[in-house]
């Protein structure tokens with residue numbers, strides 16, 4: 253089967269995949285794989301394969317936003333992928349979840365338009381328990397500020413004339429906001445595959461805590477590197 257959005261033949265895909273928004277991050281993650289190679293690229297979707305812990309896996313970029321990312325997730329699943337871990341970045345809603353720390357998303361609030369068009373209102377976007385547990389187990393092996401809990405998936409990065417819903421989700425205890433996890437979890441649930449996510453916090457998203465957005469610092473890079481190690485080991489152990 254030819255996966256035309258990814259430009260990949262399904263039989264070249266492994267069962268387990270790391271996904272991330274940024275194609276450059278996919279390139280970086282792929283450098284940790286033995287015998288890594290770029291299988292294909294189309295639009296924002298870069299597909300690398302290689303071995304980690306002697307297991308054949310893929311690293312695929314999905315771009316920014318739930319709808320575009322969903323095309324990638326659906327194609328991976330059509331290609332036989334059974335487990336997906338997203339390694340992303342997110343903005344913090346909680347003071348103690350500082351820039352440079354990590355969040356394992358056990359569930360995500362689906363405010364994105366995409367999720368509302370594939371599952372009924374109220375359908376929960378939850379991570380697979382076994383994947384979250386594997387991610388949590390890996391965090392025990394490192395000394396790094398790591399939190400786990402609910403994230404929020406939003407379509408908007410820069411506010412329009414409608415105010416951001418940040419404050420109510422902050423009060424509700426949501427840890428961080430990003431743009432694709434709810435789509436991943438909803439698709440994984442209805443297609444019956446496993447999914448989880450770990451995100452590096454690249455700043456405060458809440459307007460009361462907001463700083464200048466700059467995800468390109470050494471501190472954020474270190475957090476992403478740590479998230480990558482945790483995710484690769486969780487996927488292959």
Ligand SMILES: O=P(O)(O)O[C@H]1O[C@H](CO)[C@@H](O)[C@H]1O
Nearest residue numbers: 272273274316340341430431
């Ligand atoms: O760093 P990635 O994985 O792209 O994730 C986050 O960063 C992008 C916004 O800058 C959105 O895709 C958001 O979900």
Ligand SMILES: O=c1cc[nH]c(=O)[nH]1
Nearest residue numbers: 341342343430431457
């Ligand atoms: O969606 C995102 C991703 C990173 N940081 C944010 O504030 N929002």
